[in-house]
Amino acid sequence: MAVAVAVAACAAAAWFLVRGQLLDSLDEALRKNRVPTAVVLQQIDAGRCTAVPSAERAASPNPFESTVQIVDRNGRSCIIYGQQPLAVSTDDVAVALGHREEAVHDVRAADGVTYRALTRRLEDTDAAVTVARPLSEVNESLSTLALVLGLVAAAGVLGAAGAGVALARAGLRPVDRLAQAVEHLARTEDLAVRIQAEGDDEIARLSRSFNAMTAALASSRELQQQLIADAGHELRTPLTSMRMNIDLLVRSDETGRALPPDERRELLASVKSQLAELAALIGDLQELSRPDAAPAQGPLEVTGLHEATERAVARARLRGTGIAITTELAPWYVRAEPAALERAVVNLLDNAVKFSPAGGTVEVTLAAGTLRIRDHGPGIPAAELPYVFDRFWRSPAARSLPGSGLGLSIVARTVRRAGGQVELRPATGGGTEAVLSLPGAPTPPPELPESTRPFPSDHLIVG
Known part of the structure; x- marks a missing residue:
């Protein structure tokens, strides 16, 4: 429809342009077709116009190939050349009176034929001469x-419609493939x-x-299946041990x-220990099952x-008997979930205590928002560092030690x-250093109680 309207508009514009050019050409031909004044004056007698007899007009050739008639100031007309007299308009009378130099207009003859007429004033007379030619020569063209x-426009519209259908089908072919792929995915979950x-x-x-979405869904499904498999494997060990101990008691x-x-x-203590390990593992799984975008607990x-680090150190000292933990903590306030933050520090300390040699020392420092926990154990090989924060990943050297691989x-x-960052890296002189950085400020806002103070934006450090 848009192409049809455009083609019709172009055709109409072309038609009107050609019509204007043809009328201009006809008008110019009428101006060049001047009737000699002497010929006109012969038909004016005492101010009156006398028409040439029709028999004489028919017998004599028309040297001007036009209809020529005289118009006087009273609106009377007499024909000199041609067969049909032309109607006199007010414009013709105005030219005869000398009010206008010329007038160009369409006029209808006595036989109903439309002419293009040009009326010019005769100098030194009270009359004007009208030269006219039929508009049929223009109208036929x-x-x-x-x-x-019309034929070209119709062919153009039909051709454009056919081309549009072909192009639309070609352009929508990828959409059809996409729709088929979506339907296949919904039907087969492939x-x-x-x-x-x-x-x-x-x-x-x-x-x-769409490819990125399906790849992300496939990765999510694979991670989900891996999580289920790893969780089942981790749950099987304490359950097996606990079942054996309970079987012995029964x-x-x-x-x-x-x-x-x-x-x-010993059996009851082992059962209690396995129950505690199961409870911890289930809690870790519940924590990790929440999506990253979910709100905190x-x-x-x-x-x-x-303060969270001090509480975590106190808990770690109870668990790691024989391991000295030294602290050097500068105040640092952050926006976080207090229980989760303390648990994270406890997990880092537990790892440090677990891998420290008997009688070893774990060094804990906090300065400018960076918490460093360094042990003097065997360290982590460089090839294993990229995997330490993966779920259920455990170093081959630590598989015999208690733990689920979910803490990190x-x-x-x-x-x-x-909004912070954490990493494990080899420490200078041996051992491993955990580095935890959080945005915050060294002082809380002074106007509110500490438990409800908003985060000081002027001290904000972006991690």
């Missing part, structure tokens, strides 16, 4: 032009579907976005053969990182939510 333009994307147009961008009661008190206490508030994942998640 315009009719032929209209027919040609996330391996990929759409070929070429170019940089909107369809190609949409195809690449068999002792059923057979009536009591276990020695020391062995019974507790409200974010301004809390002292140094929880640390990374907590620090990321607080």
Whole structure:
């Protein structure tokens, strides 16, 4: 429809332009077709116009190839050449009276034929002469032009419509492939579907976005399956050990053969330890099951990182008997979930204590928002450092030690939510150093109680 309107507008403009040119050419021909004054004066007698008899006009040739008639100031006319007298208009009378030099207009003859007439004043007389030619010579050309333009416009519209359909189908073919891929994905849940994307147009961008979406979904499904498999593997070990210990206790009661008190206490302590490990593992899984965009379990508030570190050190000292923990903590306030922040520091300290040699020392320092926890253990090989924050990942050297491999994942998640960064790296002189950086300020706002103080934006450090 848009092409048809455009073609019709162009055809109409061309028609009117040609019509104007043809009329201008006809007017110019009428101006050049001047009737000699002597010929006109012969027909004027005592101020009156006398028409040439029709028989004489028919017998004599028309040297001007036009209709020529005289118009006097009273509006009377007499024909000199031609067969049909022309109607006199007010413009013709105005020229005869000398009010205008010339007048160009369309006029209808007595037989109904339309003429193009040019009226010019006769000098030194009270009359004007009108020279006219039929408009049929223009109209016939315009009719032929209209027919040609109509045919060309119709062919152009049909051709444009056919080309538009072909182009639309070709352009929408990638959309059809995308729709088929989406329908296939919805029907089969096959996330391996990929759409070929070429170019940089909107369809190609949409195809690449779809491929990226399916790749992300496939990666998410793979991670979910891996999490389930890893969680099942980690749960199987404490459950197996606990089942064996409980079986021994049940068999002792059923057979009536009591276990020695020391062995019974060891079995019960092992069961209690395995239950605690299961509870911790389930808590870690619940924490990691929340998406990163989900809100924290507790409200974010301004809390002292140094205070959370002090509490974590106190808990780590109870667990790591025989390991000395030294601290040097400068005040630093951050916006975070206090319980999660303390748990993250505890996890870092537990790792440091776990890998420290007997009688070793763990050094904890906090300065300008950077917490460093350094141990003097065997260290982590450089090839294993990129994987330490992965879920369930455990170093081959630490597989025999207690733990689920989720602690550092929880640390990374907590620090990321607080807008900070954390990394493990080899320490100078041996051992491993954990570096945790959080944006904050060395002093809290003074106007509110510490538990409700807003974060001081003028001291904000972007991590």
